[in-house]
Amino acid sequence: MSVPHRSLEPIFLAFLLLSFSVAAAYSSIHELLRSHGLPAGLFPESVKSYNLDQRGRLEVNLDGPCLAKYETRVLFETVVRANLSFGQLKGLEGLSQEELFLWLPVKDIIVNDPSSGLILIDIGLAHKQLSLSLFEDPPVCRSQGLSLNIGGRKSIGFQDQR
Template sequence: MVPLYIPLLHVSFLTIFLYFSLSLSSPTVHDLLRKKGLPAGLLPKEVKSFEYNDENGLLEVFLDAPCLAKFENRVLFESVIKANLSYGELMGVEGLTQEELFIWLPVKGITVDDPKSGIILFDVGMVHKQFSLSLFEDPPSCKPEQGTISYSARNDTGFGVQR
């Protein structure tokens, strides 16, 4: 006959294991960005979920809805943001636009060549904008897109403003 304390001991260890397994938070997309040499503040706090394929570098980030945030300029995050993530860069970005002098331009790439420089580069097609890395330390709060300005990255002209 098996003593009663042995099954109870197994149940106790199983309970403790499950508690610690579930209480450990899964890595966030912000943790992934840091691990890849990019600042966490490139994406808003309101990220609902994300998928990352380590083999091909495809990163897909999901928000509940498009939203606006402000770094140095206003940026619009679509409800799905896609990019190829490698160390220090996001390339082929889709779903992120930046306002430049009242024109919304798609962000095509984001690069941190040398973290010690304190500079991050945004490729907005015609121009490479330099920003201070300090602007992107913390994930920004994102406000729902207001109906007055709407950008569509799928616009044939590459950018557009609709009122």
């Protein structure tokens, strides 16, 4: 028994609309994070755009690399990527955290239990538990006047952008 071609059209259209509405359902990256059990302040207020595909791959675009401060300084590259699932940003790329004068890549950000008030930051060599309250509001990200040596490998220059 074959299925008439016309009966598949509504199913295909519904699938297309659902796949495009994943990211479109949220007015900002901060709202998207909240809906996934994460604090809104994980990304700076200066996010230019973001995209979330059906597999949960998140790509966040900023105007350029910039520094923000939580408990320590954090460097956001122009593009930050991660796998987004409820309470987790896994496999992060484009985010580094300063630890003892070294810049280490942030690998994962996890909120296991929101009621605990803690967030887990995995920087590879160590796991840090920080207060969720540090990440409630999106930070201001600054790019002026800094030159950094990231992990002793590459140098990123920051220019004053006005």
